[in-house]
Amino acid sequence: MLVIDGLHVRVQDREILDGLSLSVGPGEVHAIMGPNGSGKSTLAQVLAGRDGYEITAGRVEYLGEDLLALSPEERAHAGLFLAFQYPIEIPGVNNAYLLKAALNAQRHARGEPELDAFEFMRVIKDNMKLMQIHEDFLTRSVNTGFSGGEKKRNEILQMLTLRPRLAVLDETDSGLDVDALKVVANGINSLRDPQRSMILVTHYERLLELVEPDHVHVLARGKIVRSGDHTLARELDERGYEWIQQEAQSA
Amino acid sequence: MTPEQMQTQLETRLADLPGGKAVATTREAAFAAFAKQGFPTRKQEAWRYTDLKNIADAEFELFAAEPAVADPSGLLRAAGIDADAAALVFVDGYLVADFIADKLGDGVDVSSLAESLETLGPLMATNELNGQPLAALNVAFARHGVRIQVSAGSQIGEPMHLLFVSESTLPQACQPQIAIDIGANARAEIVIHFAGGGEHSSWVNALTRVALDAGAHLRLSRIQDYGSAQTHTELTDARLGADAALQVLMIDVGGALVRNDLRVRLSEPGASCELAGLLLCADGQHVDDHIYVDHIAAHTTSEQRFRSIIGAHGRGVFSGKVAVHRGTRGISAEQSSDNLLLADTAEINTKPELEIYADDVKCSHGATVGELDESQLFYLCSRGIPEAAARGLLTLAFARTLLADSVWPQIDDRLVEKFGLALPADIGWSPSA
Numbered sequence: 001m002l003v004i005d006g007l008h009v010r011v012q013d014r015e016i017l018d019g020l021s022l023s024v025g026p027g028e029v030h031a032i033m034g035p036n037g038s039g040k041s042t043l044a045q046v047l048a049g050r051d052g053y054e055i056t057a058g059r060v061e062y063l064g065e066d067l068l069a070l071s072p073e074e075r076a077h078a079g080l081f082l083a084f085q086y087p088i089e090i091p092g093v094n095n096a097y098l099l100k101a102a103l104n105a106q107r108h109a110r111g112e113p114e115l116d117a118f119e120f121m122r123v124i125k126d127n128m129k130l131m132q133i134h135e136d137f138l139t140r141s142v143n144t145g146f147s148g149g150e151k152k153r154n155e156i157l158q159m160l161t162l163r164p165r166l167a168v169l170d171e172t173d174s175g176l177d178v179d180a181l182k183v184v185a186n187g188i189n190s191l192r193d194p195q196r197s198m199i200l201v202t203h204y205e206r207l208l209e210l211v212e213p214d215h216v217h218v219l220a221r222g223k224i225v226r227s228g229d230h231t232l233a234r235e236l237d238e239r240g241y242e243w244i245q246q247e248a249q250s251a
Numbered sequence: 252m253t254p255e256q257m258q259t260q261l262e263t264r265l266a267d268l269p270g271g272k273a274v275a276t277t278r279e280a281a282f283a284a285f286a287k288q289g290f291p292t293r294k295q296e297a298w299r300y301t302d303l304k305n306i307a308d309a310e311f312e313l314f315a316a317e318p319a320v321a322d323p324s325g326l327l328r329a330a331g332i333d334a335d336a337a338a339l340v341f342v343d344g345y346l347v348a349d350f351i352a353d354k355l356g357d358g359v360d361v362s363s364l365a366e367s368l369e370t371l372g373p374l375m376a377t378n379e380l381n382g383q384p385l386a387a388l389n390v391a392f393a394r395h396g397v398r399i400q401v402s403a404g405s406q407i408g409e410p411m412h413l414l415f416v417s418e419s420t421l422p423q424a425c426q427p428q429i430a431i432d433i434g435a436n437a438r439a440e441i442v443i444h445f446a447g448g449g450e451h452s453s454w455v456n457a458l459t460r461v462a463l464d465a466g467a468h469l470r471l472s473r474i475q476d477y478g479s480a481q482t483h484t485e486l487t488d489a490r491l492g493a494d495a496a497l498q499v500l501m502i503d504v505g506g507a508l509v510r511n512d513l514r515v516r517l518s519e520p521g522a523s524c525e526l527a528g529l530l531l532c533a534d535g536q537h538v539d540d541h542i543y544v545d546h547i548a549a550h551t552t553s554e555q556r557f558r559s560i561i562g563a564h565g566r567g568v569f570s571g572k573v574a575v576h577r578g579t580r581g582i583s584a585e586q587s588s589d590n591l592l593l594a595d596t597a598e599i600n601t602k603p604e605l606e607i608y609a610d611d612v613k614c615s616h617g618a619t620v621g622e623l624d625e626s627q628l629f630y631l632c633s634r635g636i637p638e639a640a641a642r643g644l645l646t647l648a649f650a651r652t653l654l655a656d657s658v659w660p661q662i663d664d665r666l667v668e669k670f671g672l673a674l675p676a677d678i679g680w681s682p683s684a
Contacts, residue, residue, distance in 0.1 A: 048633050051625065076635035088630040092648025101644070101675035102634035109635065141652075158634065 001026050001197045002067075002166055007058035009039075009046055009222075016042040018222030019058070024166070027194040031208050031233060032201045034219035035241040040201045041085055043219070044170040047199075048082035049075050062166065076102075077109035079165030083155040083172050085201075089143040095154070096138035099124060099161050106162060127160040130190060132183050148175040156187035163191070168199045173207035185210030205237035220245050252310055254286040260313050261391060268394060270368030277373040281380055281390035288384035300568040300600045301510050301539040306482055311424035311454055313392055315343050318418050323348030326416050330446045330476070331661035338412035342447075344395035344425040351411070358405025358437065364396035364428050371398070374428050374460050375488070383512075386486045389426040389458040396428035399441065403434030403464065410440040410470075410658075416447035417455060417481060429459040433467035435492075440470040442658065448481035452507065457485040463495035465519070470498045472658045476665065477505035479534070486512040493548075494521035500658060501528040501540065504665045509538040517544070517551035525554045529653050529662075530569070531669055533562030533597070542571040550581040557587070558653045560646060562670050563594035571616070572604040579609045586616040591623065591649050593670060623649075636675055643672035 002024040009017035016039045024030050034040050046053050047060070049072035060067040067075065090098070103123070104114040115123065128135070131153045143151050152172055159167055169188070173181055188198070188211050200213060208216070208230060216232040217224045220241070225248035226232065236244070261282055265275050290307040291298040320326075323340040327350070332338055337354035339361070340347050351361060362370075373390060380387040401407060415427055433439055445455060463469055475483060483506050489497055503509055515524045524544065532538045544553045559567040573584045590599040603616040623645050631641035647666055654662065666672060 048629075050629055071638065072629060072632040073635050073637050073641075076633055082633050084630065084633075088626050090627050090630065090645070090648060092650075092652040093644055098631070098634065101636055101640075102631075105637065105640070105675055106635040162634070 001028075001063065003061040005059050005061075007046070007060065008056045009042055010054040010056055011042070011052065016053075016222055017046070020219070020223050022217065022224060024197050024199060026197060028215065029192065029198045029200065029211065029213045031213040031216045031230075032199060032219050033203065033205075033216060033233065033236055035245070036203065038219045039222045040203075040219055041170055044082055044085070044168050044199075044201050047168050048072060048080065073105070076162075077106050081159050081162055081164030081167045083152075083159055083167065083169040085170040085174065087143045087146075087151040087155055089141070089146075091141045091144045093142050094139050095142055098142050099158065102158070103161055124157070124161055127157055130160065131157045131187050133157055149177065149180040152176055152184055153180065153187075156184050160187055160191065165195065166197045166199070167191070168201065170201045171203060172200070173202055173204060181207065182210065205233045208233045218244050220248055252307075254289065257313065258282060258286065264314055269365030270373070274368050274373055277377060278391045280377040281387045284377060284380045285384045285387040285391060288382075288387070291384060297541060297570070300566075301508070301537065303484075303508075303510075305508065306454055309422060309454075311422050313424050314394070315419055315421070315423040315425065317345045318342050318347075320347040320418070326414060326446075330414050330416075330444050331659060332412050332414060332444065336412050337409050338414060339397060341395060341413070341415045341427065343417060343419050343423065344415075344427055346395070346397070354409055355407055355411060356405070358402045359407055359411070359439070360400040360402070362398045362400075364393060364398065367398035367430060374430055374458060383486060385456055385484050386458050386488075389428065389456050389486075392424070392426045393428045393458070394426070396430070398430040398432070400432045401434055401437045401439045403437055405434065405437045405439070407437070407439040410442050412442045412444065414444045414446065415455065415457070417451075417453050417477065418447055419453055420451050422451075422453050424454045424456060426456050426458070429457070431459070431461045431469065431471070433463045433469050433495075435464040436466040437464075438468040442472040442474065445473075445475045445477060445483060448478040448505070450478060450480050452480040452482065454482040454484070457483070459485065459487040461487065461489035461497070463489070463491045463497060463522075465492040465494060467492065467495045469496075472500040473502070474659050475501075475503045475506060475509060476661075479505065479507060479536075481506045482508045484510045486514065489513075489515045489524070491515065491517050491519065491522035491524065493519035495519070496522070497524040499524070499526045500654070502659060502662060503528070503530045503532070503538045503540070504669065505536075506538065507536060509536075510541065511539065512541045512543075514543045515545065515553070516547055517553065518547050520548045520550045522548065523552040526556070527653055528557040528569075529650055530557070530559040530567050531666065532559070532565035532567055533593075533669060535564050537566045537568075539568035540570070541568075544573050544584065546573070546575040546579055546582050546584065549579045551579070552583040553585070555586040556653060557589075558649065559590045559599055560650060560666070560670065561590065561592050561597035561599055563596045565597050567599045569599070569601045570604065571602070572606070573614065573616075574606040575609050575612050575614070577608040580611040582609060582612040582614070584612070584614045588618040590618070590620045591646065592620065593622075593646070637673070639673035640675045643667070643674045646670060646672055647674070
């Protein structure tokens, strides 16, 4: 599904990713953990195609294609989805409009028939219920005036509606209380599927108790310094990141 | 056209002009006030960015003949006004159709400018025309217009539309006058449309006077949607009594050279105004919004929210002045000017100006000038919306956030046409939240 090989990324002359390699197979859920500043969010942004990151070496192959050659919208059309760490407020564009425009733009790009208003409502109604989002949400401006929890639930609602093949969730758990975390985790779990892969970028282990990853990787100083199964997440939670960084440095 | 040439024309026609002798004296005095001041020039601070030289040098027909208008309903349709709306249609100044009938009820009295001049006298006294040479010119030459009086306590549910269309293919100067008087505790909504003009260069120099009695409420929208060659200047002068509330929305889409002066005097305690404007220009257009809010009385509040979207080779000006008089208390004044530049050759000059001579004042102002927000664009694209459509969507959203509800549904189409916006093509546009 996704192969990242020796990825080097710079931002304003600072090397953020320093030869990162990662392989994600179909149906797999990978967690990427690491201390602040280790390059987790940079990885998420680069995968989604954000400007301002200079890729100095390495390659990213997605479904056999060169991902880095695609524009952000082409990546979305190919089934890539990024749940933002800080979802963007867009006053003047309402949620229903964005969801429908995004869904139909993707369907159009894939040669599928576009959905009319009725079909669209049918698609999102169940998703909204699952994410415990009230109906008046549809007429509100995208993320504008939303609480932190609402923004994150909205990201997952978009993901449920767009049904990506590869979802990258950037610190979706941060800023959520226990109840909201459960709702978000339910949403994520409902999409788990042998054909769909996920990368969960997170600082903490608590989301991973609710969404159990197949693989856990620790990112430090721009590369993966340790990989393991879901028990690694618990170990990190108990011991912190320092020991791994020290091990990596002495290695 | 020199003042002498104008004066000769005025004197020749003075006897035929509406209002009779009493007004003739005012006309002559107003013309003298204009002649003394002359056309504004860029040497004056208030006209620093806007050059009227083309008007001052051009030959205009000051007394255009009445046009033959076959289909006034068609003009309403073209302006985006509902066929059954309460509307008056003016072409080249002349009232050509009255679609008001009994739609507004007894509380509204509509009279022609000629009737009003004869019974109520001139719209503005000569001493009010100092510093306003264009308004003085209007008072001197005015032949057309309308006076709307809403009687005290009347609640007018339906908006009333005044459509002014430029149809002449000859260069002419049209000087319409609009007087709006809202009685105590009455409530009304009026929409003034300026349209037409096509490729022909004529000039409309409008004067609108608004008076709100105590507790009156007026929602006034002013939509300018001319063709590409029109020149338009206007002064809207509003005076508010105690606890009166004025909402103004100005939308500018067309025209070659446009200057809008809006002056609001909060004369009595409790008066408040909310002024909003959306200015669109591109392709050599020059549009200048010049706002002046005068906090004369204590406990008055004002809000100014102006936005512009400027495309390639467009030039916009926003000047918003707030004056707070000595000894007034409990004043609140807010102002914002947000400007979206769509091209390197787009230009905006934005200038807030605060003159505050009192202590108990809450005043804020802010101006932003920029391009579309990169993080918003990326967010939309990351959802699969093509970049061009994302840009179109965000440009519309920038305008829509100013327009709380849809006083003029055509604005979306105009934006799309004017700036060649792409949109997610598959669905009907209803982005506002």
